[in-house]
Every structure is written in structure tokens, then in C-alpha cells.
Amino acid sequence: DTAVSQTPKYLVTQMGNDKSIKCEQNLGHDTMYWYKQDSKKFLKIMFSYNNKELIINETVPNRFSPKSPDKAHLNLHINSLELGDSAVYFCASSQGGSYYEKLFFGSGTQLSVL
Amino acid sequence: AQSVTQLGSHVSVSEGALVLLRCNYSSSVPPYLFWYVQYPNQGLQLLLKYTTGATLVKGINGFEAEFKKSETSFHLTKPSAHMSDAAEYFCAVMADSSYKLIFGSGTRLLVRP
DSSP, X not given: OOSEEEEOSEEEEOTTOOEEEEEEEOSOOSEEEEEEEOTTOOEEEEXXXXXTEEXXXXXXXXXXXXXXXXXXXXXXXXOSOOGGGOEEEEEEEESSSOTTSOOEEOOOEEEEEO | OOEEEEEOXXXXXXXXXXXXXXXXXXXXXXXXXXXXXXXXXXXXXXXXXXXXXXXXEEOGGGOEEEEEGGGTEEEEEESSOOGGGOXXXXXXXXXXXXXXXXXXXXXXXXXXX
């Protein structure tokens, strides 16, 4: 059983398109996150939700909109894709919002914007 | 503000040799420190973490790290490298009370036969 699963694994699209990445966790965690890993492997948090409520919202363009229909899901919708959005996006979850807790990561979605 | 610096984007060792991956942090408050490992095409996995208490922390797969406040370091070590240890390793610090985990830029460990 995959603890944190995200789809699709690969996403290739044209500039200007709108796309979504889905994430689901079956661990019963109440906090979920989106991270962006750039081409230099630098990993940076984008958003965090705790019990469907947004608790972290980094300086991310408005084109990125997370949606949490329930605490087991956190989807990422991206409007008007740009070349600079190309990266690997990781979903993660933890029990509680404290970083004392272990983060469980999905295997990533590699987004390529052409 | 908190930050993490990992010295060396690539480290190459022979199988059986000592692994040493360096991490230095900056934090205005007592830090919480983490090492994560990323195998190819996978998400990150927690290796070990330091919150409070004993400064030598043991993790999975034979790795350990020592928190040295005077040196603001949290270096990761393993006495004997195995081929399966080849991966990307990330050091991270918790950013005060905002629940943000600040990651370093990663160190790729290569293990030579």
C-alpha cells in the first residue's frame, strides 16, 4: 500500500495550459504539504494544510491554488503554466502540523512545461 | 531566519569507507534538525532527527548524526558505505514556530565498488 500517492508521475504540457496534480494519503494524517524541487534539487515548501485549513502559504504565484476536499487529499492546480514552473512537485503528509513529526513524501510529479 | 548549508553537492566514497556528509545551520532559536534521503525517482524519507536530549542521534540504515551547537553543525556519518547508500541526502532545520522545514540544497552520495 502506497502511503502518499500522487498522480500523474510525469506531466508534459505547453505554456499557458492549466493542469492539476492530485495527492492522496492513507495514513490518517491531518496535515499535508506541497513542496517544489527545482533543477538544482533545492526543495522548498509551497503550501501546508491542516485538517483542510491552509496554515502555510509561501510566496507562490496566484496561479498555484491548492485544494483540500478532505484531510486525506491535497490537490494542486496550476493556471497559465510558465517555463519556470518546470520542476518536481512533491506531496507530503504528517500527523500534526509540527515538524517534530516525520514527513512522509510521495514519489513526486515531474512537470515539464514546453 | 533559519538556513541550512550543505558542503559539497557531490561526495564520492568507496564501498566500505566512511561516509561523512556535512551540514551547517543557522538558527536564532534552539534548532530541530533532520536528515532526509531521496533515492532515485522516489520521495524523501526521514533518516533521523534531533529535537532535544542526546546530541548523537542514530537513524535508519546505520546512519547517525551529531548535533554540535558550538559548531552549528549536524553532520551525517556512516562507518561503512554500502552500494545501496547511493542517493541524495538533504539536511533540514525547522523554522522557529511556523512549521516550515527549511531544506539544504542536497548532497549526492556516490559509492564506488
